[in-house]
Every structure is written in C-alpha cells, then in structure tokens.
Amino acid sequence: MKVFEISQVNENNVRELFYIGRTERKWSANTFIVYHKTLLVFFRWCVKQGYLTKNPIEDIEKPKLENKLPFKLNKQTALRLLEIVYNYPYDSKFLRYRNHAIFSTFIFTGLRKKELLNLKFTDVDLENFTIFVKQGKGNKDRIVPMSYTLAQTLKRYVEERKRFNKTCPEFFASSRENMGFTDNGLKKLVEQMREKSKIKFTVHKLRHTFATLMLEGGCDIYSLSRMMGHSDIKTTTIYLSASAEHLRGQITKHPLNDI
Numbered sequence: 001m002k003v004f005e006i007s008q009v010n011e012n013n014v015r016e017l018f019y020i021g022r023t024e025r026k027w028s029a030n031t032f033i034v035y036h037k038t039l040l041v042f043f044r045w046c047v048k049q050g051y052l053t054k055n056p057i058e059d060i061e062k063p064k065l066e067n068k069l070p071f072k073l074n075k076q077t078a079l080r081l082l083e084i085v086y087n088y089p090y091d092s093k094f095l096r097y098r099n100h101a102i103f104s105t106f107i108f109t110g111l112r113k114k115e116l117l118n119l120k121f122t123d124v125d126l127e128n129f130t131i132f133v134k135q136g137k138g139n140k141d142r143i144v145p146m147s148y149t150l151a152q153t154l155k156r157y158v159e160e161r162k163r164f165n166k167t168c169p170e171f172f173a174s175s176r177e178n179m180g181f182t183d184n185g186l187k188k189l190v191e192q193m194r195e196k197s198k199i200k201f202t203v204h205k206l207r208h209t210f211a212t213l214m215l216e217g218g219c220d221i222y223s224l225s226r227m228m229g230h231s232d233i234k235t236t237t238i239y240l241s242a243s244a245e246h247l248r249g250q251i252t253k254h255p256l257n258d259i
Helices: 011-023 029-049 075-087 093-109 113-117 148-163 183-197 203-216 221-228 233-242 244-251
Strands: 130-133 142-145
Touching: 011 029, 075 093, 075 183, 075 203, 093 113, 093 148, 093 183, 093 203, 113 183, 142 221, 203 221, 203 233, 221 233
Parallel strands: none
Antiparallel strands: 130 142
16 A cells, blocks of 8 residues: 655545545445545645645545435335234233334324324324324424324224323323333334344334335325425435336326327
8 A cells, every 4th residue: 555745645646546445445425425525624734734735636526425215115014014013912902002003103104203202192183183293303393194094093092091091291101101102112112023023124114115105105295295394395206216106107197198
C-alpha cells in the first residue's frame, strides 16, 4: 500500500483510491459516499491550513444510492402469520387477543412501532372505525381508518382487557402489570413469533406489507400516503415498484386493450 505525504496528495491518486475501492474492494455506493464525505471535510481543512492548494476530491463524482425495494410479506404469508399468532398456546385469553390485536394493527394500519406503543385507549374509536395517531414521526397528528375486520379484533381484545381490570391509559397493556406494553416486551414477542412461525419479518416489514397490500387492493397513492404519515408522497411511490400485482392491474386500464 502506497503511503503519501500530505503534499503528495492530488486528484489523480485520490481518484485511484476510489476507483480501486469500487472495482477491487467492491465498495457499495453508501461506503463510497461515507469515504467521500469524510475526506472532503479533511481536505477542506488541509486547504484552509495551507497544506494543500486545492481540494483533490471536489471533482470526483459520487454514485447514486441504490433504490432498494422494501421487503414485505405477501397476502398468504401475512394471513399465515396472523393465524399462528392467534393459535399459539398462550397461558391466557388476554395474551391471545392482545398479541393478535397487535399484529393485526401493524398489518391492517401500517403503524410504526413507536406509534403503536404510544397509542392511548382513547385514541382508538371502535364505533367510528378510526385510530388517532398523536405526534407520529415528524411530530404530526393523523387519523388512520380501520377496517371492520380489525375493529372486531380490537373489540375482542378490549373486552378481555376490561375483564383483566387493565385501566392504564395505554391501549395495549402489559399482561403482568397495569401499565402499557413496553418496547422490550414487543421485541421479545416479535422474536418469539418469528421463531415459531419460521417467517422472517420485522415490525417495519409489516408496515411495508400494509402499504403494498393496500396498493394491490386498489388504494390510491395519495390516500395511502396520508394513512402512513409520509411528509412527502415520493416516499410512498416506492411501494408502487414493490407491488407487481398493482402494476399488472394498472396495465389493464390501457384504452386499446379492447381492440
């Protein structure tokens, strides 16, 4: 490996470093950008201190980050997960109904983990089929509609919650204490169901599942963006690429198909 004095550093040997990194060391675009940002700051300091007359990295082009499609479960796998969560041999009906309600809420509403754990009992309106998400990502409030199927699942949990005398303000309660379900508790539950179901998923993957299933069902991109709490609709459009079913459905709308 070549060793340079700072005065020997120039655009050619810096460009060679990045070329070798991409071609021989197989740097990802993200790795390239991290090195580029770090050296850019360092070389600016060198120019300011008089060690270099020009920043040798300024004319080196950065690669664009790859737009990776979000991982998601298909309809059959999502239904299988909900089935396994419900039929697992729990010690009580409270655990069965609560855990099934938690996973159903993720899959039927696309809530983020923090949003679900922060839900208050008064935020869930079963009569009007709505969930009020207070101070979601970006400190924004929003209302997410719920389907009849989800409403029945949550109603069953609420009845069992009352029977267990859970009076904490949080909607999803701990089984042992009269307090909200914790982040650590949810982490253990997800790990348990991932092991028992043999389905590779995360909470965020369930959010992606909601988005793609909604598009496959015919939901428009604007409404989906509002439900997911995206500040920019461009964030939502990535799910269009992830949903082959939706794209196949859209191509049938070509006006010349009937010729």
